[in-house]
Amino acid sequence: MSIRHPIIAVTGSSGAGTSTVKEAFSHMFRREGLNPAIIEGDSFHRYDRAEMKKKVAEAEKENCREFSHFGPQANLFPALENLFKTYGETGRGQRRLYLHNEAEAQPYAALGLQPGQFTPWEDMPQATDLLFYEGLHGCVVSEPEQEEQYNVAQHVDLRIGVVPVINLEWIQKIHRDTSQRGYSEKAVMDTIMRRMHDYVHHILPQFKLTDINFQRVPVVDTSDPIIARDIPSPDESLVVIRFRKPDRFGVDYPYLLQMIPGSFMSRRNTIVVPGGKMGFAMELILTPILRRIMDQKAKAAEKELASV
Numbered sequence: 001m002s003i004r005h006p007i008i009a010v011t012g013s014s015g016a017g018t019s020t021v022k023e024a025f026s027h028m029f030r031r032e033g034l035n036p037a038i039i040e041g042d043s044f045h046r047y048d049r050a051e052m053k054k055k056v057a058e059a060e061k062e063n064c065r066e067f068s069h070f071g072p073q074a075n076l077f078p079a080l081e082n083l084f085k086t087y088g089e090t091g092r093g094q095r096r097l098y099l100h101n102e103a104e105a106q107p108y109a110a111l112g113l114q115p116g117q118f119t120p121w122e123d124m125p126q127a128t129d130l131l132f133y134e135g136l137h138g139c140v141v142s143e144p145e146q147e148e149q150y151n152v153a154q155h156v157d158l159r160i161g162v163v164p165v166i167n168l169e170w171i172q173k174i175h176r177d178t179s180q181r182g183y184s185e186k187a188v189m190d191t192i193m194r195r196m197h198d199y200v201h202h203i204l205p206q207f208k209l210t211d212i213n214f215q216r217v218p219v220v221d222t223s224d225p226i227i228a229r230d231i232p233s234p235d236e237s238l239v240v241i242r243f244r245k246p247d248r249f250g251v252d253y254p255y256l257l258q259m260i261p262g263s264f265m266s267r268r269n270t271i272v273v274p275g276g277k278m279g280f281a282m283e284l285i286l287t288p289i290l291r292r293i294m295d296q297k298a299k300a301a302e303k304e305l306a307s308v
Contacts, residue, residue: 002088003300006293007131007155009138011210012162013070013169013203021162021214022134024282028290029132037087037128041135042098044080045069049116056194068191070136070198077140077150084155087124087131094121129294139206153209157293160286161210168218168232170225189226211248214282215240216275237275240266241285249289259284 010021029036047055052074059067067073087093097119099105105115113119139153139161153159164172170192177183177191207213216239218232243251246269256271257263260281263273273281 002155002157003296004304005088005091005130006157006297007084007088007133008158008160008290008293009133009152009156010160010162011136011138011206013136013199020279021160021282024279024286025132025290028283028287032287032290032294034129034290034294035125035127036130036132037093037095037124039083039095039131039133039135040098041133041137042100043096043118044076044135044137045098046074046076048098048118065194066197068195068198070195071202072142072146072148075137077137077142077152078148080137080140081150081152081155084131084133084152088155091128092126093124093131095124096121129297136203137206139209140202141205141209143201153206158289159210159212161207161213163207163213164216165218165222167222167225168216168237171222171228171231174225174228175231185226211244212285213240213242213244214278215242216278234275234278239273239275239278239281240270241273241281242267242270244269249292251285256281256284 008025010025012021025036028034045052052069055074056067059065069075083093083095097104099108099113099115099117099119101115105113105117108119111119133156137152138156139159141151141153142149173192174185174188177188178185183191216237218237220232220236222228222232243249246253253265253271257265260273260277262277263271263281266272271281
């Protein structure tokens with residue numbers, strides 16, 4: 001962790017809804033006049049789209065059904081840890097982009113890049129206020145028996161998990177991949193099942209390390225996600241917000257309950273809000289935490305200048 005060069009990581013699996021938190025932070029960064037260095041988790045995949053398809057096919061030929069984007073074999077976890085460590089120490093580092101679609105690839109046409117490929121590694125802009133990561137592995141830590149060891153979570157100042165109940169997560173992924181990416185329902189389910197081992201071993205363990213978890217819970221029947229015709233709307237959901245150590249961030253529960261109609265406490269460290277208020281609740285909760293982080297950064301900079 002670093003006071004001078006803070007790092008915020010938003011972690012959630014594919015289809016979990018991390019983009020909602022990303023949008024909330026975008027609003028906060030703009031209001032607070034902050035210039036973040038943005039890191040997308042997809043940019044630390046080991047293989048581009050074509051290479052990944054080939055690797056999956058090779059794994060299946062060897063009767064391996066557990067090779068996925070969720071696990072260490074398909075990602076550059078030590079490189080991600082090194083970026084966080086370097087940024088925390090110097091405020092600098094290198095990044096690249098993963099080009100998801102034609103719109104993202106178009107600015108790089110002169111380099112001959114297409115959707116599904118990576119841009120070259122390059123230095124991040126200088127004089128950024130903080131690093132903001134959004135993706136699958138912002139708090140990933142290697143298992144003890146792994147040959148390759150890494151601990152990304154230890155370098156993060158604020159760790160946020162986005163964790164819908166698993167049936168809702170599947171519904172969101174099925175709808176997104178079939179409607180926006182052209183995959184068949186069967187292909188999406190094959191991907192979900194192939195990822196299950198890595199989901200249990202490399203995604204879920206991160207959420208015991210996150211400082212705040214936002215878990216969306218539908219209040220309609222999602223017992224069979226495969227046949228669900230619609231994603232439950234925000235008004236058909238509740239959001240369970242759990243703070244690992246509430247005292248660390250000075251969470252003012254009475255204030256939150258007063259400001260968010262329909263909210264209530266379910267445990268000492270947990271508040272429940274209506275699904276339609278999720279973005280609003282995020283900004284109410286996270287804005288003072290962000291300000292505290294930036295105040296600590298400013299005080300550390302002043303102390304550093306005074307000692308010169």
